[in-house]
Amino acid sequence: MKNIVCLFILSFAINAGFAQVQRKVVKKNSIDSTTSASQNTKAAKRPTLKELNLTKEQRGKLKEIGRQNKAEKNEIENNETLSPGQKEEKVRALKKEHAGKVKNLLNDEQKAKFIQMRRNKRNNR
DSSP: OHHHHHHHHHHHHHHHHHOOOOOOOOOTTOSSHHHHHHHHHHHHHSOOGGGGOOOHHHHHHHHHHHHHHHHHHHHHHTOTTSOHHHHHHHHHHHHHHHHHHHHHHSOHHHHHHHHHHHHHHHHTO
16 A cells, blocks of 8 residues: 555656746846837837838848848857957948948838838837
């Protein structure tokens, strides 16, 4: 009888050890749930490049520019010879270069809208 009780307790302990724990996914930038909720509403209101009514050709070129930008950014971030300050400076320069390439891709109406979107983004920070 003692063996059965010990076996039951042992099996219960083993099963409890394998039970899955639910974990909350926490964003790096959020401090608490109210902050992340406000960030989600901002993200929903944030304008996107879809509002520029890009042509297929422009979208293709934009994707290529994005791929190049991502590759260059990863190269900068993985460069061990640069200090954190130098990396930050190079990433800023890369962002400016990327924005310039995007502007060159757009027509006059789209450029004006793109510039306005960037201004609104800066003002909402």
